[in-house]
Amino acid sequence: MSRRLVGTIAPVLAVMVVLALPLVTTDRYLFKVLTFVGLNLIVVAGLALLFGYAGQISLGHAAFFGIGAYTVGYLTADGAVPWLIATLAATVLAALVGFTLALPMLRLKGHYLGMATLGFSEIMTVLFVEARGITGGNDGLRGIPYPVLGPFKIATPGGVYLLVWITAIIVLVLAGNLVRTRPGRALRALHGAELGAQACGIDTGRLRVQVFALSAGLAGLAGALYASSVGYVSPTTFSLEFSVLLVAMIVLGGTGSIAGPVAACVGLTLLPYVDALIPGLPREAVSFLQDWEADIAGIVMILVLLFAPGGVAGLIRSMTRAGDSR
Template sequence: MKLKGVQQTNWIGVGIFVLIVLIFPFVVTQSFLLNHATFTGIYVIVSLGLGLLMGYAGQISLGQAAFYGVGAYATAIMTTTYGLSPWIGLIFSIAIAALLAYIMGYTMARLSGYYLAMATLAFGIIVHSVLVEWRSVTLGASGFYGIPSINIFGYTITQGIPYYYFVWAFAIIGIIICLNIVHSRVGRALRSIHDSEIASSAMGVETGKYKTQIFVLSAIFAGVAGWLFAHMSYSISPSSFTLDASIIFLAMVVLGGSSSVWGAVLGTVLITMIQVTVHTLGEQFTFITSEFEHVVYGLILVLVIIFMPRGLFPTISSWLNNKMSQRSSETQEKKAS
């Protein structure tokens, strides 16, 4: 039985996406592009969580880079300072990010809208300051170097193709988790919070509980991404976890369209592509300096919002749907005549 209004996961879409991810390293062989593709996978994990938070729970976070940074630093401290296995580092990355998010979510449950945006912005700046200033633990502004690689069943995951697949395995698991949440009772509850918190709590949805849960989940996603980032990059410093990073994550979600899980993925891929393209052009044409990159980047953000205020993915998919329904109605008309 198919209920009206109940969305279901499109497994064909997931399959096609997995196929693209699998084939990519065979088609694109330049190592720097593969490197960017790996980073894209890491960012996808962050923006998936942020997309759930924004598009489904209607919350905004201007401090997502903080959870990402906490995840990276937790594992860096465990593996580099204490010499533990990266897998124990993963537990800490998840646990600390989740704990902080729980405290934040619990205490900030009364805030909404711009006030919540402010609180998450403040949280992001505080975490960044702590990473810079708590020198005895975080090693200050220079950060950690010599973070070990990850071992799995005695096999070291080296940079390049192995790490690419490793990261995207996590990203795809993340996508599937998000799709399942979105298409479940929880997802419908979240969407009702997004539309009207008062109405949904009147219908018996425990809005506070769901909001905290989804906040914690988005932090766990960011924490895992931070873990992957730390073990990929060998060295980390607070400069990767600034407000700018939070804003880029936000831009990824909004560009792609926060009302869909795939929107976050598309937005992330797109922003990385813009960055890589402008940067590569900058290397070829001397008039494209790093300043010019920012100009182009800002301009693209503005243009996309002006012409596609709902984000790319919803705009494209509704356009495709229109085309398809037009075509099917045309064929029906032909049959009728």
């Protein structure tokens, strides 16, 4: 009973803190850092469904993020297309590319699916550099305008922060609800017992394409918001490293959970910015954390896989179960 109470109150509290933050601080740097957290959360929501629930790995989600970012950059650069329409277009385009990619990958699983998405990611990285007419090549696109919603121009870091986080919260709530509904149950059934899922009358192929397209669309949405938040896009942002970091968030957070990956996403995204967030930290510790960021993430991931395969969510689950003393 208490567990359910915590499960209801904790997210509400978190949302209140997120929304109240602009009232207590005007720290521009803090807003920028937290905006990155919010953007990653949107991608992680989709990946948690795809990888955490349906068991389909993707090492190419940075590319969908990039598709979203470049689409918005290209469409809104000279104010040609309104921000909202460009953002929707970016989301739909990323989802469509995801759908098209998922169709031939239907038969692939595990490592092979990982390799195929990796290949896609590499192709897109080259495309982002070489399609200069659209992407601006190595220089990327600059001067992407701030989001404009009707008469309101969202041109402050605090405003962008709120826009991104409200979007992230909506996406997370929808994802959390989805896994409890009929299609969400089918999604979880896909993981591990595909034959059983087929025997239950679940069209597993269609479901896999749908969830891949959905997660690609969410990555595209995050990329679109990124482009108009930051104001420029360059190809290095959408590298394999980012894709791997996203997968690491799901692994650390725990599969079959939304809350776990959310916690891991917040932690891993903030790691490079510890110096600004915890002011008292000694200089050596900060430089160590920043220099070894990728290594720390890697070692933590190995430790999690070895000793706590359920991730953060699994640890919390076993702790509360022990606490319930059932």
